[in-house]
Every structure is written in structure tokens, then in C-alpha cells.
Amino acid sequence: MTHQAIRVLLVDDQPLLRMGLATILSTEPGVEVVGEASNGREALAQVEALDPDVVCMDVQMPHMDGIEATKALTASGARAAVLILTTFDRDDFLFETLNAGASGFLLKTAGPEQLIHAIQVLAGGESLLAPEVTGRVLDRMFTEPADEPKAASQPVPELPVPLTRREDEILAMLVTGKSNADIAEELFVGPATVKTHVSNILMKLDVKDRIHAVIWAYEHGYVDAQG
Known part of the structure; x- marks a missing residue:
């Protein structure tokens, strides 16, 4: 080894x-x-x-x-x-x-x-x-049983370093389950560029990976707020 x-x-x-x-x-x-x-x-x-x-x-x-x-x-x-x-x-x-x-x-x-x-x-x-x-x-993140009220999102925190408009866009794509390759193709940029944006998003949200970035976005209603 x-x-x-x-x-x-x-x-x-x-x-x-x-x-x-x-x-x-x-x-x-x-x-x-x-x-x-x-x-x-x-x-x-x-x-x-x-x-x-x-x-x-x-x-x-x-x-x-x-x-x-x-x-x-x-x-x-x-x-x-x-x-x-x-x-x-x-x-x-x-x-x-x-x-x-x-x-x-x-x-x-x-x-x-x-x-x-x-x-x-x-x-x-x-x-x-x-x-x-x-x-x-x-499915669990973005659907609620019909007989249960939707849980209230936590307030969207003011990030020390706000996400850029492009990072907002990429976070929304991560939420839908798209891979870096999918995002690169849709935005007409290289995979390395997407990887850099994702790394910046993780740093700004203070989460360690894309799964937890998606959880963060869901819990804070961030994507809805930006949309």
C-alpha cells in the first residue's frame, strides 16, 4: 500500500x-x-x-x-x-x-x-x-402525505458569504437530483466548472457534501425562497 x-x-x-x-x-x-x-x-x-x-x-x-x-x-x-x-x-x-x-x-x-x-x-x-x-x-423531501400538514421550514439564514446567482441555480439543480455531468450539459459549461461551484456551495452552507446541501435547502425552504 x-x-x-x-x-x-x-x-x-x-x-x-x-x-x-x-x-x-x-x-x-x-x-x-x-x-x-x-x-x-x-x-x-x-x-x-x-x-x-x-x-x-x-x-x-x-x-x-x-x-x-x-x-x-x-x-x-x-x-x-x-x-x-x-x-x-x-x-x-x-x-x-x-x-x-x-x-x-x-x-x-x-x-x-x-x-x-x-x-x-x-x-x-x-x-x-x-x-x-x-x-x-x-420523494420524502418534496412530497407530504395528503392528510398531514406540511412541516414549516426553518427561516432561511443570512449566510456569511451569500450564494451567487449561478450557485443558487446549481443548488436548485442539486435538489432535483442532477449530477455534475447533467448540470454541466444543461448550463453549457465544463464539469470542472460545476465541481468548483458545488465546492463553493458546500463551503458557504457549511455542509460536507451534496446530500447535506440538499437537506439544508429543503429544511430552510431555500430553493422555494429563491424561486
């Missing part, structure tokens, strides 16, 4: 599953498994000791589950990105982990290529959701 390898911590209460994940990741030259943990408490200690780039986190574990561990990592300011790996395709797990600060969500039925790709994406500062759940995230 070189010093440029992506450092990964595996967190799951099943030793055989951790072993299987480690075996899969050992086939990728750019990824190094630097440690393992069997519950959330151990994960917090290992993150502090090992400083991984990505934490592959199970949800249901003894002592401290993956949701609480993700909240604690986010609150601590740890730089590691959390990739949730779970057997359960449940909306409550999905939304609780995203709200806790996770940057990715995959089902354990994902193939080795999907897992490695997700780790690479998160290590690069981006976010990723399993294809099976992306649509549900957007």
Missing part, C-alpha cells in the same frame, strides 16, 4: 462479514483496511486512533448502533466520511443516518464494484446513495 491509499475502517458486529469486506477491499490497490470495530463505541475509539478516510458502518449493533455512532462522529468534527452498509432497506434507517451526518448509504446486497466505487466517491468528498433509495429521498 502507498501513503495515498484510501484508509478504511470496517464497523460491523459480525466478524465473518467484516472478514468478507476486508477480503473484497484487499483486491483494490487504492484501498487499505486500517482497522475494524464491532460496535459504535469501538468505532469512535478507532476513528480517533487511526484517522480513516472512510468508515463503513453497520446500523444495528450492540452497545452503540451505527446511527448514534455517526452522530457522535459528526459532532466530534472527525474528517472521516461515513458509508452506511445495512441489510435492511428501511426508510427510517435511511433518513436517520443521513440526518446523523452519513455521506453514503448502500445495501449489503451491493456488489464488490459498487462498494469500492462508493468508498472512492466518499473519499473524494462526494456523497452517494444506493440506486434503490435515491428516488425515495427526493
Whole structure:
């Protein structure tokens, strides 16, 4: 392994599953498994000791589950990105982990290529959701049950550095689930230009990835306010 390898911590209460994940990741030259943990408490200690780039986190574990561990990592300011790996395709797990600060969500039925790709994406500062759940995230954010009143948005805060008109436009596109490539094509600009704008948006909103930029926009009614 070189010093440029992506450092990964595996967190799951099943030793055989951790072993299987480690075996899969050992086939990728750019990824190094630097440690393992069997519950959330151990994960917090290992993150502090090992400083991984990505934490592959199970949800249901003894002592401290993956949701609480993700909240604690986010609150601590740890730089590691959390990739949730779970057997359960449940909306409550999905939304609780995203709200806790996770940057990715995959089902354990994902193939080795999907897992490695997700780790690479998160290590690069981006976010990723399993294809099976992306649509549900957007549906949950922008539709409300007919028999329930729409929750009031938080006031749009005055940002220390306001978004530019172009950044407003790109944030609105992120909310609809468009990729950088989609945005570049629609705006007739290069992907690198879009990536720069997205990075500026994340910095100004003080969020770590595009998923949480979308959550921020939804919670504050920002896109509606700008539209």
C-alpha cells in the first residue's frame, strides 16, 4: 500500500462479514483496511486512533448502533466520511443516518464494484446513495402525505458569504437530483466548472457534501425562497 491509499475502517458486529469486506477491499490497490470495530463505541475509539478516510458502518449493533455512532462522529468534527452498509432497506434507517451526518448509504446486497466505487466517491468528498433509495429521498423531501400538514421550514439564514446567482441555480439543480455531468450539459459549461461551484456551495452552507446541501435547502425552504 502507498501513503495515498484510501484508509478504511470496517464497523460491523459480525466478524465473518467484516472478514468478507476486508477480503473484497484487499483486491483494490487504492484501498487499505486500517482497522475494524464491532460496535459504535469501538468505532469512535478507532476513528480517533487511526484517522480513516472512510468508515463503513453497520446500523444495528450492540452497545452503540451505527446511527448514534455517526452522530457522535459528526459532532466530534472527525474528517472521516461515513458509508452506511445495512441489510435492511428501511426508510427510517435511511433518513436517520443521513440526518446523523452519513455521506453514503448502500445495501449489503451491493456488489464488490459498487462498494469500492462508493468508498472512492466518499473519499473524494462526494456523497452517494444506493440506486434503490435515491428516488425515495427526493420523494420524502418534496412530497407530504395528503392528510398531514406540511412541516414549516426553518427561516432561511443570512449566510456569511451569500450564494451567487449561478450557485443558487446549481443548488436548485442539486435538489432535483442532477449530477455534475447533467448540470454541466444543461448550463453549457465544463464539469470542472460545476465541481468548483458545488465546492463553493458546500463551503458557504457549511455542509460536507451534496446530500447535506440538499437537506439544508429543503429544511430552510431555500430553493422555494429563491424561486
